Amino acid sequence: MNLISIENLCVNYGAKTVLHGVDLKVDAGEIITIVGPNGSGKTSLLRAIIGATPLKEGKVTLKTGLKIGYVPQRLNFDSSLPMTVERFMNLSNNISKKECFNALEKAGAPDIFRNQISQLSGGQFQRVLLARAIMNKPDILLLDEATQGLDQPGSALFYKQIEEVRRDTNCAVLMISHDLHVVMSASDRVICLNGHVCCSGTPANVASDPEYKAMFGAETEGTLALYQHHHDHDHDYDHDYDHDHTDKKVKHSA
Amino acid sequence: MLDDFMTRAVLAGIGVALAAAPLGCFVVWRRMAYFGEATAHAAILGVAISLMLQISVFAGALMVALLMAWIVTLLSGKNYAMDTLLGVLAHSSLAFGLVFVSFLSGIRIDLMAYLFGDILAVSQNDLAIIWIGVILVLLLMYWRWSPLLISTLNEEMAYANGLKPKRDKMILTLSLAITVAVAIKVVGVLLIVAMLIIPAATARIFARTPEAMAIIAAIIGSLSAFCGLEAAYVFDTPAGPTIVCTAAVSFIIFNLMGYIYKKINSI
Numbered sequence: 196m197n198l199i200s201i202e203n204l205c206v207n208y209g210a211k212t213v214l215h216g217v218d219l220k221v222d223a224g225e226i227i228t229i230v231g232p233n234g235s236g237k238t239s240l241l242r243a244i245i246g247a248t249p250l251k252e253g254k255v256t257l258k259t260g261l262k263i264g265y266v267p268q269r270l271n272f273d274s275s276l277p278m279t280v281e282r283f284m285n286l287s288n289n290i291s292k293k294e295c296f297n298a299l300e301k302a303g304a305p306d307i308f309r310n311q312i313s314q315l316s317g318g319q320f321q322r323v324l325l326a327r328a329i330m331n332k333p334d335i336l337l338l339d340e341a342t343q344g345l346d347q348p349g350s351a352l353f354y355k356q357i358e359e360v361r362r363d364t365n366c367a368v369l370m371i372s373h374d375l376h377v378v379m380s381a382s383d384r385v386i387c388l389n390g391h392v393c394c395s396g397t398p399a400n401v402a403s404d405p406e407y408k409a410m411f412g413a414e415t416e417g418t419l420a421l422y423q424h425h426h427d428h429d430h431d432y433d434h435d436y437d438h439d440h441t442d443k444k445v446k447h448s449a
Numbered sequence: 450m451l452d453d454f455m456t457r458a459v460l461a462g463i464g465v466a467l468a469a470a471p472l473g474c475f476v477v478w479r480r481m482a483y484f485g486e487a488t489a490h491a492a493i494l495g496v497a498i499s500l501m502l503q504i505s506v507f508a509g510a511l512m513v514a515l516l517m518a519w520i521v522t523l524l525s526g527k528n529y530a531m532d533t534l535l536g537v538l539a540h541s542s543l544a545f546g547l548v549f550v551s552f553l554s555g556i557r558i559d560l561m562a563y564l565f566g567d568i569l570a571v572s573q574n575d576l577a578i579i580w581i582g583v584i585l586v587l588l589l590m591y592w593r594w595s596p597l598l599i600s601t602l603n604e605e606m607a608y609a610n611g612l613k614p615k616r617d618k619m620i621l622t623l624s625l626a627i628t629v630a631v632a633i634k635v636v637g638v639l640l641i642v643a644m645l646i647i648p649a650a651t652a653r654i655f656a657r658t659p660e661a662m663a664i665i666a667a668i669i670g671s672l673s674a675f676c677g678l679e680a681a682y683v684f685d686t687p688a689g690p691t692i693v694c695t696a697a698v699s700f701i702i703f704n705l706m707g708y709i710y711k712k713i714n715s716i
Contacts, residue, residue, distance in 0.1 A: 267606050273480070276602075279658055287599055339605070
């Protein structure tokens, strides 16, 4: 049985349709990356999976007893909220000091145990978030642009850790990412989202897909997109969903 | 022992301080000060209605406070920024409450008692109601403490953990309304938010964990209630405002001490 099975998902935000006719199945141990321009419904898709957003249509089925580890982009950390790393790791999971230490050590940040969360560096912070998410041995990890704020080596290290987690625990990973080059090297499957699933498949397949090229620029061909993309092309967001990207003019490919 | 008005006042003050401590921490962390203000100001309308219908002031204040919280939630995220909306609702409900009270001819009402509290007039019956409310709030806070912390940090993280952030937020709002209702007698609608925020903000200086902050806030709040009452007795000043003054002075002193301590350590 699939860990997550999404059928004909439709999500509205007020009067605006953000997701439309999305089908997605996630199996155990898979690493799936969702790419797409801003406002393409990536975060809404994650929110629909965890039940944080009402569905207008369609169905999201989670395997019974599915354990989700969620790595947010950021926390609403107000400096008025005192919180040690140890206490943060302990929120909602009842774990011993030893387990907490081990989890942090595994995440590569063993010595920050007693630090205040608000004083961590970006890299340390992401490691703590990851350590907390994997502590309960989840069946699936959800990552919402978890490497935002990390530099290149930092995010490379972060994705390496995620692959290790997958290898050690056969945990599935569903992530939103803007680091296209990492996406291409680390994912089993890429979903290209823009209100609906434009294209999906192995990284190589998606990279050569005309819709993907239209979205991220033609120069990605062959090079697997070694750059952070810009959305300055003609791909207007109010388009009807039966479009054909190949017909559109792509400004920066000219 | 409860025959003495001073003992009753101290017990009422400490009760409110205990309930206000964990709740006040969330008000600070979630930046709900204005929301608390709106809820508290609406309570004066509740007081007016309960005097008119001759029902319990606690019940009336509680219901209108809840109603206000519900209206705020309903209207939030629509056309106005939250602080604008709360500014409109908080002050207009206060104004309407005051106007409403003036219609109640025939009943002599000491308006000041509801605006600034009348802690020295707390009866045994009031004391019982206050403590029932306090214990209820403390139980609710204890029960939803960690889930509320998680959803304060990140709502999606709470959902992914199988929690219900929306329901927990309603529980927080309910606790706030209960606290407002029982604190009217003690500090009055205008100063309730001070009792929520000042001890919590003072506790932040010493706390390394959320729990420590709540406990320290409870201690500071209780001491402020006790010392404030004593000071009010000695100097013959209004009790509610004196309690808040005491809390404010402790806020200033501890902040200065914290500042000096940091300076010395950094030399």
